[in-house]
Amino acid sequence: MSQYEFSIGTRGSALATTQTGHVAVQLHEISQVAYNTVLVKTEGDVTTGPLSQLGGTGVFAAALRQALLDGSCDMAVHSLKDLPTTQPDGLLIAATPQRADVRDALCARDGLFLAELPEGATVGTGSPRRKAQLLAFRPDLRIVDIRGNVGTRLGRVKGSPAQKDDGGVGRTAQGDLDAVILAAAGLERLGLDSHITEYLDPEIMLPAPGQGSLAVEVRAAGSGHPSVDTALETMDDVDTRLAVTAERALLARLEAGCAAPIGALATVQGDTLVLDSVACSPDGSDTMRRSATTQQLTIDGAQALGITLAEQLLREGAADLAGL
Template structure:
């Protein structure tokens, strides 16, 4: 085994370090190259206030990308839904590992489902997409904007055994909400799936583009370690790459980010790529769902599918509906 080592950059949250650790371990197993982890603090980790007002999708990615540019790490691991749709010059997504669960998850008191929450119940989320789709299904519910790491959010649920993390001390009362909504993939990666009371069907709540997917980013010339670059090629999952390409192309054509109530989910069914989308009025009083398919199972074909469906949405009034 070579004495060389690769460095892999991550945010410092429990979810980010867990995701990065899993990717690093897989790359090490394939390449037999040892590694070091580099912690990078991002603006999204240190700024308070609604996420939708903190500068959009790239708020968690910019510092990691800067660390890559400056050579402080060889690779960076992102939650794909946190990445802006425009790929910066000089960096490339070298691998999209096999996607985890794409669904949103309800974590409610007393094991309740979304349909079972009492009238006027409080539901916490920092996502306009989740808020709009919850209100479309249950207009009587009260949405509460929340921030914080997964543990902090879970701790907001009445009766939750989740402990408050340091970032939440003194900021918000614990146990003040009836439910919160989080990404199922993040809860499962942290071993916290026992908090999930309902996996929300995409028929009720379409996920964010890229949700459940990770992106391993390197400089355009590669990681600097041929064995690691080869391992990244092995790790890249073809169906995941097609799906996230279609979803992100749709988002880019709509010129929307995480502050927009837009959902999208692409899936490969045999020889067909299916892309489902939703645009919502922020208060949930109106939604527009549209779908499209292609049999061109290439990255270019997936991108074209996303653009075509976005253009259909725009023709039919999605921009005004969703406030884009």
């Protein structure tokens, strides 16, 4: 085994370190190169208040990217939905590993489904996209803005023990909500999927662009070791790369971020890339769903698909509808 070690940067949350650990182990197994982990504190980790008012997309990425640029680490692992759509000079996304579950998940008291929640039930989420689509499906719900790690959010559900991010049971939960909405992928990666009472069908709630996907970012010159660069190429999943490229191209053309009630999901179906999108009024009173397809299964084709669908949305009034 080589004496060289690659360093991999991550946020310090349990979800981030778990995701990064999976990537690091896989790269090590492919390259046979050892690694070390560099913890980086980001603005999103230390700032309080709604994420939609903290600069939105990018608050979890900027410090990691700076650590990469200044050489503190050789690569950084991001949740792709946290990355701004504009790629900074000097950095590139070297790998998008195979995507996990893209869906949003309901974690409700008493094992309830979304349709079974009582009238006026309280549901916690910090996402304008989730809020708008929840209200479109159930206008009677009361949406409560929440933040915190996965365990803290789960602890807000009535009758649920407060969960530490490692899955261990903590002190008695705050228990002030009937349900919370979280990304299914994060719950599954943390081994907390037993809290899921319903996986929300994309027909009800389209996910955020890039949801369920990770991005391994490196400097433009690469990781610094040929074996690791080869391992990154091996880890890159083509279908995932095409899907998230289309989703993020749509988001970029709409000039929207995580503070916008926009959802998008692309899938490779045989020889066709299908992109579904939704734009919502913030209160969920009106929604616009549109889809487009291409058989150009290339990065350029995926980008063109996203841009084409975004331009259709804009022509039909999505900017005014969603407050972009």
